[in-house]
Amino acid sequence: xxxxxxxxLFDRVQSxxxxxxxxxxxxxxxxxxxxxxHQHVASYAELQISEAAITSIEVAPDAGPGAHEVNIIESMExxxxxxxxxxxxxxxxx
Numbered sequence: 427x428x429x430x431x432x433x434x435l436f437d438r439v440q441s442x443x444x445x446x447x448x449x450x451x452x453x454x455x456x457x458x459x460x461x462x463x464h465q466h467v468a469s470y471a472e473l474q475i476s477e478a479a480i481t482s483i484e485v486a487p488d489a490g491p492g493a494h495e496v497n498i499i500e501s502m503e504x505x506x507x508x509x510x511x512x513x514x515x516x517x518x519x520x
Contacts, residue, residue, distance in 0.1 A: 475505050 439450055468476070479501045 471509070475502070475509060478505050 439447055442450070479498065482505070483497050483501050
């Protein structure tokens with residue numbers, strides 16, 4: 427968006443009702459805050475899944491390009507599926 431487009435938008439906003447202007451400012455502040463503070467904090471479950479995936483990846487020494495990526499995706503999908511099973515299904519009869 428160019429400076430001219432922004433100026434035109436702000437000029438139009440000045441003619442809006444006060445409630446709409448307040449909402450516009452609130453949304454702009456929320457967007458700015460999200461951009462400034464954008465940091466994902468992994469949950470405990472996400473960290474467990476990631477750690478299990480990393481430790482379970484087995485790659486053959488002669489794996490070609492892209493093989494690591496396939497193994498990682500397969501491992502993550504398997505671990506997520508296992509996490510989503512009810513407790514009685516995830517017994518130790520593997």
